[in-house]
Amino acid sequence: MGKKGLLYEGKAKKVYETEDQDQLIVSYKDDATAFNGLKKGAIEGKGKINNRISNHLMKKLEDKGIKTHLIEEINDTDTIVRRVCIVPLEVIVRNIAAGSLSKRLGLSEGTKLKKTVLEYCYKNDELGDPLVNEYHIDTLELATAKELGQISSMALQINQILTAFLQEVHIELIDFKVEFGRTAAGDIILADEISPDTCRFWDSRTGEKLDKDRFRRDLGGVEDAYEEVLRRLMGE
Numbered sequence: 001m002g003k004k005g006l007l008y009e010g011k012a013k014k015v016y017e018t019e020d021q022d023q024l025i026v027s028y029k030d031d032a033t034a035f036n037g038l039k040k041g042a043i044e045g046k047g048k049i050n051n052r053i054s055n056h057l058m059k060k061l062e063d064k065g066i067k068t069h070l071i072e073e074i075n076d077t078d079t080i081v082r083r084v085c086i087v088p089l090e091v092i093v094r095n096i097a098a099g100s101l102s103k104r105l106g107l108s109e110g111t112k113l114k115k116t117v118l119e120y121c122y123k124n125d126e127l128g129d130p131l132v133n134e135y136h137i138d139t140l141e142l143a144t145a146k147e148l149g150q151i152s153s154m155a156l157q158i159n160q161i162l163t164a165f166l167q168e169v170h171i172e173l174i175d176f177k178v179e180f181g182r183t184a185a186g187d188i189i190l191a192d193e194i195s196p197d198t199c200r201f202w203d204s205r206t207g208e209k210l211d212k213d214r215f216r217r218d219l220g221g222v223e224d225a226y227e228e229v230l231r232r233l234m235g236e
């Protein structure tokens with residue numbers, strides 16, 4: 001299957017149409033941005049690494065019954081996925097306080113949350129992806145109540161599956177962001193990516209950050225951290 005026209009270019013990926021109207025090709029880039037595009041850079045090799053990490057984690061989720069957009073990895077940076085209409089929500093799942101939650105609620109980073117926290121942000125760059133609740137989502141008609149029920153339950157299941165799997169390779173899943181899409185038949189499936197760009201991964205033995213916070217906060221060793229996550233997932 002080959003790429004036809006470029007459908008969309010995002011901050012970290014390009015999406016192409018294919019000869020099959022139900023399938024797209026996602027191409028992962030090395031580009032990295034933070035703070036709604038204010039900070040720009042590149043992480044060498046990130047495209048290849050995130051393509052592999054995301055596909056590996058999506059396969060693990062599929063094995064446990066989570067429907068995803070993944071069809072087939074076709075080369076280092078490119079993957080064929082099911083075409084969906086993205087629900088314009090960033091669904092954030094948090095196990096440990098970090099990042100914007102720490103700032104907003106005054107919880108020091110690393111505080112274990114009593115219960116998993118679920119948040120939604122409205123995907124809208126001009127508005128800076130604001131935090132929204134069920135009422136806002138209903139008013140803006142971003143998703144139906146039924147869809148939101150499916151989305152929240154899938155997000156919590158994904159958290160359980162990934163937390164357990166990552167624990168085996170000594171990675172603590174602090175928080176992550178996922179996105180969902182509607183298929184032509186109206187089903188909700190997991191879309192976008194799951195990678196060190198979209199998750200906080202801390203080494204469970206040393207506490208070292210193995211994710212995009214190394215780029216956001218200028219901590220150095222960004223490429224090495226991404227490679228380390230891939231190595232551990234591949235059992236190397």
Ligand code: TMP
Pocket residue numbers: 092098099100101175176177197198199200
């Ligand atoms: P936050 O603490 O900055 O709100 O981030 C929560 C999680 O969501 C973290 O794992 C990083 C991820 N995330 C994205 O994938 N994309 C984004 O645009 C933002 C702000 C966060």
